[in-house]
Amino acid sequence: xxFTILSLTGLFLLLAYAVIIQRCLTAWNMLxxxxxxxxxxxxTFVTVLIPARNEAPRIGRLLDSLARQRYPYFEVIVIDDxxxxxxxxxxxxxxxxxxxxLRLSEHLPPGKSITAYKKKALELGIQHARGTLILTTDxxxxxxxxxxGAHAEFQETTGAVFIAAPVxxxxxxxxxxRFQALDFTGMxxxxxxxxxxxxxxxxxxxxxxxxxxxxxxxxxxSGNEQHASGDDIFLIQKxxxxxxxxxxxLKSREATIRTLPMPDQRSFxxxxxxxxxxxxxxxxxxxxxxxxxxxxxxWFTLGMLLASPVFGLYGLGLALALxxxxxxxxxxxxxxxxxxxxxxxxxxxxxxxEALHVLYIALIGLLSLLVKRYEWKxxxxx
Numbered sequence: 001x002x003f004t005i006l007s008l009t010g011l012f013l014l015l016a017y018a019v020i021i022q023r024c025l026t027a028w029n030m031l032x033x034x035x036x037x038x039x040x041x042x043x044t045f046v047t048v049l050i051p052a053r054n055e056a057p058r059i060g061r062l063l064d065s066l067a068r069q070r071y072p073y074f075e076v077i078v079i080d081d082x083x084x085x086x087x088x089x090x091x092x093x094x095x096x097x098x099x100x101x102l103r104l105s106e107h108l109p110p111g112k113s114i115t116a117y118k119k120k121a122l123e124l125g126i127q128h129a130r131g132t133l134i135l136t137t138d139x140x141x142x143x144x145x146x147x148x149g150a151h152a153e154f155q156e157t158t159g160a161v162f163i164a165a166p167v168x169x170x171x172x173x174x175x176x177x178r179f180q181a182l183d184f185t186g187m188x189x190x191x192x193x194x195x196x197x198x199x200x201x202x203x204x205x206x207x208x209x210x211x212x213x214x215x216x217x218x219x220x221x222s223g224n225e226q227h228a229s230g231d232d233i234f235l236i237q238k239x240x241x242x243x244x245x246x247x248x249x250l251k252s253r254e255a256t257i258r259t260l261p262m263p264d265q266r267s268f269x270x271x272x273x274x275x276x277x278x279x280x281x282x283x284x285x286x287x288x289x290x291x292x293x294x295x296x297x298x299w300f301t302l303g304m305l306l307a308s309p310v311f312g313l314y315g316l317g318l319a320l321a322l323x324x325x326x327x328x329x330x331x332x333x334x335x336x337x338x339x340x341x342x343x344x345x346x347x348x349x350x351x352x353x354e355a356l357h358v359l360y361i362a363l364i365g366l367l368s369l370l371v372k373r374y375e376w377k378x379x380x381x382x
Contacts, residue, residue, distance in 0.1 A: 013297040021329040027193035044152040046074040047131030051121035053081040055139035071149030079121040119221040135209040150255035160248040161214040162239035164203040166256040180261040182346040189337035192249040201240040205232035207257040276368030295365040327354045
């Protein structure tokens with residue numbers, strides 16, 4: 001009887017996971033690739049916001065990439081978040097003409113306790129923005145030459161008030177970083193599929209845009225200030241609650257932001273904890289249920305493997321069957337995503353990456369439930 005219950009539970013989790021992945025694959029394939037029109041006459045003025053904390057070695061590459069933008073109607077505002085490494089000075093020295101620097105420390109009430117520094121930085125930037133379209137990215141990213149123009153044209157063409165777009169890793173140096181790149185590519189495809197199919201609303205603040213009017217209408221980050229991160233996902237959920245038909249994903253290679261993977265396991269864990277600690281605060285149950293399902297499937301698979309000394313070959317066989325079943329579903333989905341972005345080489349050693357994925361989801365998911373404080377860029381946050 002216990003073996004039957006375990007088998008049925010594992011089968012149910014795997015089947016539910018496969019259904020979700022199949023739905024994501026269908027939505028991803030149905031979402032058309034967006035390409036800019038030749039000779040389009042655009043008028044939207046865009047404000048690019050870059051919240052930055054201790055990014056002196058990296059922010060120059062981002063500003064250089066913004067200097068190469070083909071779209072003429074935009075400004076760049078860097079909001080320095082109490083940097084101690086000369087980030088503000090690096091920005092001030094950069095020759096980008098349409099660049100402004102704001103220091104968050106000069107605009108906060110003295111002595112006030114704050115958790116969401118990034119949200120405060122973005123709010124400050126939006127208050128000073130001249131653009132009707134706000135475009136955000138991170139200081140450790142690089143933008144392709146058509147990035148600003150792609151967002152502006154997509155917004156004018158579709159009328160979308162919130163636009164999510166791809167973020168990918170590049171310059172991977174080892175197996176661990178290639179695993180991160182593959183995982184992140186899958187996350188981007190899930191994000192695109194969920195938005196297009198209107199069943200999951202996620203986004204990445206390194207590449208998203210929204211109208212200033214929308215931000216004001218939903219009262220910005222009000223109600224989410226207790227979370228250090230989540231500026232992207234909480235805002236898209238507000239936009240989706242207001243006007244789901246005007247939330248869109250910009251599926252375009254020309255609009256894809258590139259960033260570097262985490263250099264080591266410690267920084268990777270801190271990054272994923274930062275993302276995971278807000279999971280129980282998402283609006284609605286759908287995204288929580290999906291994340292919970294993936295977490296349970298990974299733990300069930302890992303649990304049966306660890307319990308194989310007790311259950312013998314049965315436990316080992318069930319763990320292997322669940323692992324292979326999940327892997328097959330993931331492989332078909334990731335094949336479509338990596339093919340679109342020209343990163344099919346990331347599928348080499350796929351099964352090793354799949355094993356790392358099961359382990360990472362199980363352990364990080366558990367830690368995010370237990371750990372409420374973590375370190376990010378030299379600051380203890382929750």
